[in-house]
Amino acid sequence: MFNLNEFKTRRHQLIKAMGDGIAIIPTSPELIRNRDSHYPYRFDSYFYYLTGFKEPEALLVLVAGEDSKSILFCRDKDIEREIWDGFRYGPDAAKHEFGFDQAYSFNALDELMPKLLANQPKLFYSLGADVAWDVRVTSWLNQVKAQARSGVSAPDGVIDVRKLVDEMRLYKSSYELDLMRQSANIASRAHARAMQYVRGGQMEYEVEAEFLHEFYRSGAQAPAYTSIVAGGANACTLHYNANNGVLKDGDLLLIDAGCELDGYASDITRTFPVNGKFSAAQRDVYDLVLAAQAAAIVQVTVRNHWNSPHEAALDVLVQGFIDMKLCQGSKDAVLESGAYRQFYMHRTGHWLGLDVHDAGEYKDKAGDWRKLEAGMTLTVEPGCYIRPADNVPEHFWNIGIRIEDDVLVTDGVCEVLTVDAPKSIADIEALMRG
Ligand code: GLY
Numbered sequence: 001m002f003n004l005n006e007f008k009t010r011r012h013q014l015i016k017a018m019g020d021g022i023a024i025i026p027t028s029p030e031l032i033r034n035r036d037s038h039y040p041y042r043f044d045s046y047f048y049y050l051t052g053f054k055e056p057e058a059l060l061v062l063v064a065g066e067d068s069k070s071i072l073f074c075r076d077k078d079i080e081r082e083i084w085d086g087f088r089y090g091p092d093a094a095k096h097e098f099g100f101d102q103a104y105s106f107n108a109l110d111e112l113m114p115k116l117l118a119n120q121p122k123l124f125y126s127l128g129a130d131v132a133w134d135v136r137v138t139s140w141l142n143q144v145k146a147q148a149r150s151g152v153s154a155p156d157g158v159i160d161v162r163k164l165v166d167e168m169r170l171y172k173s174s175y176e177l178d179l180m181r182q183s184a185n186i187a188s189r190a191h192a193r194a195m196q197y198v199r200g201g202q203m204e205y206e207v208e209a210e211f212l213h214e215f216y217r218s219g220a221q222a223p224a225y226t227s228i229v230a231g232g233a234n235a236c237t238l239h240y241n242a243n244n245g246v247l248k249d250g251d252l253l254l255i256d257a258g259c260e261l262d263g264y265a266s267d268i269t270r271t272f273p274v275n276g277k278f279s280a281a282q283r284d285v286y287d288l289v290l291a292a293q294a295a296a297i298v299q300v301t302v303r304n305h306w307n308s309p310h311e312a313a314l315d316v317l318v319q320g321f322i323d324m325k326l327c328q329g330s331k332d333a334v335l336e337s338g339a340y341r342q343f344y345m346h347r348t349g350h351w352l353g354l355d356v357h358d359a360g361e362y363k364d365k366a367g368d369w370r371k372l373e374a375g376m377t378l379t380v381e382p383g384c385y386i387r388p389a390d391n392v393p394e395h396f397w398n399i400g401i402r403i404e405d406d407v408l409v410t411d412g413v414c415e416v417l418t419v420d421a422p423k424s425i426a427d428i429e430a431l432m433r434g
Pocket residue numbers: 225256267350356381404
């Protein structure tokens with residue numbers, strides 16, 4: 001799958017956007033979980049986007065201008081360490097395999113970086129993202145500044161490199177879309193599998209295990225985020241992830257779970273009855289959320305802006321809340337007062353890509369909602385969460401529903417990447433009947 005040209009092109013694009021100066025982009029550190037056990041390693045998304053390189057202890061330098069070049073710093077080959085921890089490329093092989101102009105040992109950073117920074121007019125760096133790197137970069141800069149009397153100049157201030165890369169990451173290439181479609185397919189299959197598997201009396205974590213099984217057996221490297229497997233009232237806790245409740249016959253089960261494939265996230269929510277049959281009240285709320293989602297998806301076109309799907313979903317939901325006597329008054333009054341937030345308190349989506357809440361601005365430079373453009377990928381995820389309350393008819397209590405799909409903006413009708421995860425009541429009930 002690795003496509004060398006894709007990553008080289010991105011580096012050239014960034015170098016062009018920089019104009020001149022130098023960029024420093026480190027990958028993520030390894031993190032201790034407890035004592036000497038580590039969390040599974042995950043590279044930094046910006047670093048990975050520009051390199052395709054997955055090892056820890058690595059840093060990318062890009063020099064723009066006349067003598068532009070890309071330089072990787074990475075771990076040395078080390079047979080002793082490789083016996084314990086596994087393969088590492090080392091600078092020579094990494095330079096060749098990943099197409100850098102130069103590559104050096106990670107251990108040479110403190111010696112070489114002050115030299116590379118000398119006389120550069122600008123520094124592009126993600127100041128504030130990692131304090132340890134901030135300290136290190138500052139010390140390199142101070143070494144350059146100390147040479148002022150020898151006529152050496154240091155970059156004048158720091159420009160956030162993420163601003164430039166965010167703009168690139170927002171528009172997915174066909175290489176990225178291929179991965180995103182695969183990631184979406186794997187997660188869609190996992191949701192269908194869960195619908196077939198679930199029975200009353202099971203624990204939420206048993207269903208979570210089905211997801212992990214489907215993700216890993218399909219080649220995904222990890223869940224894209226901690227799965228939410230929320231039975232009954234737990235679905236009304238938006239970020240529920242204890243996943244240790246008993247699934248009860250008659251309850252709904254909300255599952256928000258997606259996987260990460262070669263860095264790319266899928267993000268799907270489906271809600272279905274534990275016993276395979278929606279009750280009348282569950283059906284009413286489900287059909288409302290589904291209608292809101294359909295209205296929102298229609299708005300995902302290049303004629304619209306980022307907020308159009310949210311506005312469309314809200315319009316449908318608020319009318320439904322009034323019809324179901326969850327909200328009182330006219331639609332305009334409920335929208336104006338925000339009374340709907342008792343049942344719908346989040347927005348209808350976010351950009352999706354290497355990060356589940358992906359990089360990219362939602363407003364343009366003038367402060368208006370950004371226009372949707374072909375190649376952008378986003379989620380569409382309206383919901384309705386009804387906690388017990390005096391102003392709520394009792395048959396709706398503890399119903400929590402979200403329906404979330406991953407969508408690609410195209411020049412025509414948008415493409416729903418997660419179309420294989422069953423969604424209509426008829427499809428869900430038919431699948432669960434087996
Ligand atoms: N799973 C995270 C989200 O839906 O935003």
